[in-house]
Amino acid sequence: MNDLQIGLTDTTTQTEVLIIGAGPTGLALACQFVRYGVDFVIIEKNQGVTPYSKALGVHARTLEIYEQLGLAQSAVAQGAIAAKVHLLKGGEVRAKLDLSNLGKGLSPYPYVLFLEQSKNEQLLYDFLRRNGKTVRWQTELEHFSQTEDKVTAQVKRADGASQRIEATYLVGCDGPKSPVRHALGLEFSGSTFERVFYVADAQIAWNLDRDGMYACLSKESFLVFFPLKGENRYRIVGTFPEEFSKDDGDVLYAEIEQRIQEQAELKLDIHTVEWFSTYKVHTRHVSRFSTGRCFLAGDAAHIHSPAGAQGMNTGIQDGYNLAWKLALVLKGRANKAILDTYNEERLENAKHLLQTTDRLFQLAAGDQWLFAFLRTQVLPHVANFILSLEPVKKFLFPRLSQISINYRYSSLSQHAGDEGLKVKAGDRMPYFLMEGKSIYDKLHQPKFHLLLFSNTPNDFQSLNTELDSQTLEFIDFNIIPLYPQVSAAFGMNHTFNVLLRPDNYIAFISAEVSLNRAKNYLKNLTK
Structure with missing residues (x-):
């Protein structure tokens, strides 16, 4: 008996789609399959939904998707709307920006919602369970292969037993280190910011109003406090200066708190720290979103700076794009050639997203003199006026909220008849x-x-x-x-x-x- 046969169960599970990874991308994809009546198996090496808050911002386009699942109202009730942004410099509030209705008339959700990744995952997982589905927790992909007709995967359960799963298609939603991507041999090119970022969720005692987020303006870095549900709870995100020489995994919490105190220039008491982390930001995307019968979605396909809170939302939209196409093919309603449009549409979006988040990061934290000057000397004086202009709102909100994402160039978009119109084939259906x-x-x-x-x-x-x-x-x-x-x-x-x-x-x-x-x-x- 060889090693593979030891602990191997007698049964082979057969399904239409095997999803690897039950983070927000994998769970959201599974929820879409429930809508379309697609049979699936979803596995996750962890023991349950993440206990950590991780990603925070939920944008209008994601809430519109949640609305179709009946989850939007619950999400808004559990989250905190980004009502105001206070710009701090030298420990003083220099400007207050009202964001509570930034996208009025553009979406049913004209704001950014702060809702931790852990709560997003729980919402999606609860939807699966209400519909008779679950996640195979503590189950890890060992290896897989594909033929013209199917994908065969070997997975290992928590008890050490291995099991074979045969699927018509496989989707890797297994994060930035994606074993699926590595097995497919897909290039993941890009770059890395040298600065170390830090993030912490904690309670803060200070004399500032709890009516929005606070952004500290400085020449060489950024520090932002995001309000969370709960008494005096905040997400704190910032950067160390470039000369900070420690590796991200070696940073102590005491060093993070010292850095926060220095940057904020405020009298504040940080306590009841729920979790903290340090990391370096990578900006990368795959060369292709699919190979044969295997697809990638979310962080497995693209990672980028946290500027604009785009990551979790983009992964959910990857699945939203892929699910209906797989459903049509599996039900015999479309030729499998339609699956090529997943790569066609989402790869172009990933490239654009990386460029956009890189620019936002440079504006928020870049140390070039022009960005630093605009951020510290100009922005506090003009931000209120600029954001009061309707053309600015109509430019800014669609890009931040991802409602401006379009597939005009897609082979699925037929432009005959939209000449001279405001809206084109490939655009999201306008809201009214x-x-x-x-x-x-x-x-x-x-x-x-x-x-x-x-x-x-x-x-x-x-x-x-x-x-x-x-x-x-x-x-x-x-x-x-x-x-x-x-x-x-x-x-x-x-x-x-x-x-x-x-x-x-x-x-x-x-x-x-x-x-x-x-x-x-x-x-x-x-x-």
């Missing part, structure tokens, strides 16, 4: 209210959505009869009055229709009042 209700209320079903906007909706009710029972399983059809806010959002004042992908990105916009184009679009997915 209709009689006080969100347009997104109509977009919860895990299907394509065909929306016909018309001032004479009764004239087109007959189109419903053209949808046979098979098509109805695939597409949700709504006739909606051409409200002024619809015309304003799209720049169209006459009857038109929009086909939305299951992830609520626009497939096409058309003035043709028939179902022909939608049917042809869906038919082409099977070719």
Whole structure:
């Protein structure tokens, strides 16, 4: 008997998708599979959801995804809205910025929500359990192989027993050191910031109002206090100067607290420290998001600076993009060629994200004289005025909140008909209210959505009869009055229709009042 056979169970588990890793990316992907009726197995080497807060910011686009799962209200109730930012210099508040409604009219969630990664994971895990699913905790991937037809993985349980899992597809959501990525031999190129970052969750006693976050402005580094749920709880994030020579794993908490005291220049008492960590920031992305029947998502595919709190949100959106495509292929509704668009769409986004977060980091903490001058001498005086300008809000919020992410260049985006319009194929469906209700209320079903906007909706009710029972399983059809806010959002004042992908990105916009184009679009997915 060889070593592999020792402890090997007799059974082989068969499933449609094997997910490696149950962090926020893997759990969110699993939740999407529940929506689409995809069978999956999700394994995680740890014993449960993380007890640590880790990632903190939850953006509007993620909350819009949570809304489809029925989790948005719970997330907001458990989190803290980023209401204000106080800019500190020399221990004094030099400016107060109101962020509580930064994205008004752009999303149902016009703010940044502070909700720890541990609570996000628990929300998602509870959703799985309510739907009869679970995670195989304390189960680790040993190795895997793939053929034209399937992926075969060997996993090891906590009791030491090994088990074989056969899946049609595998998704590695297993973090920055991703064994799946290494096994696939995918390049993970990029760079590393030399400075050591620190992070701590603790209670703080000070004389400052608890109505927002505090950012300390300095020439060579940054220090930010983020409010958390609970009495006087804050997340503290900052950097050591470049000349600080210790490796990140050798830094003592006493050194972190000393650095905080020096940077803040405030009278404050930090106590009840829940956890702390130090690290160096890497900015890297894979050369491809997939190889054969295996895919990567989240930190396994891209890592970057914490500027803008983009990481956890981006991983959740990776899964949101991939889930519906895998579901269509597994159900025979689309040719497997559609899976190539996952790499096509998300790799481009990862490249752009790394550039954006690098620029944000340089602005927040870069030691070049121009950035330091703008940060310390100019920003406190002009920030309030700049953020009061509507054009600035409409530029800044979509980029921060990830609602501006688009797939205009994707092969799934058909641009015939969107010439001269504000909105293009590949854009996220714009948000607006209709009689006080969100347009997104109509977009919860895990299907394509065909929306016909018309001032004479009764004239087109007959189109419903053209949808046979098979098509109805695939597409949700709504006739909606051409409200002024619809015309304003799209720049169209006459009857038109929009086909939305299951992830609520626009497939096409058309003035043709028939179902022909939608049917042809869906038919082409099977070719």
